Amino acid sequence: MSLVKNNIIKYIDSDSKAQEYNRLKIALVRSDVEEEVDAFYKQNIPKSIGVISQLYNFIVQVYLMTLLLMFSVLIYLMITTNLTLIELTMVTIPIQFGVMGITAIWFVHDKSYSNIIHNEKLDLNKIKIIFKLLGVLLIINLILTMLIEFINIDMGENLLLTILTDNPEFLLVVIPMMFLLVAPVEEYIFRGVIKVLLEMRITLR
């Protein structure tokens, strides 16, 4: 068995793919050494595989719980109050952002995942790139919007824009919310957790 174990160690040390590891494991199971191999596998399993499945399960659970919470609050408010659709949306969206945001921020700052999620201090010289990026995106957006208007297609109504055009004083709430709630939460979820999850799953397969 020492030769087999040496081979396994070689695979782990060379940061092997899970596929190769499983192939080796199947070969060993066929030769009736399953228990020994399983014990060895549990001790030496590459940490990233365990982390990914934990992350994935946890995210799915939190997402479902958030949905359940949102719908419960929504149904409760619909029954007990006479709030309009806009007011109901204003109540339930912060719940979604709050729960998902706290989860994502907790994951990114959890030291046990620090080997797969990076959140280093920012080099201020690199902050200039933000303005180049924003310029390009806004130009693309405006060109496309004008094109759609030009060919006479109804743009539809955006809920937030409708509220803001009717009540401009909401800008005092919406703009701080963009910086303090919406952008951090979305970035922590998309860049901090989901992108890393996808990247690791694709790499491991």
Place this chain on the structure above:
Amino acid sequence: MAVGVMGIEAIPYVITTVILGVALSYYYEQTKSLTVPIIAHALYNCILIAVFMFMYV
């Protein structure tokens, strides 16, 4: 999918969101920090609201 659900008016939204996502991911990889995407995302949203309010009011 969004175009299918919301119709052709979702096309600018879908295209710019995809480009925004790719660009923010690229700069996240470059700087290894979430601060750049967060600031860019917030500024983008604010400027977009300002532009659209200016266009429609």
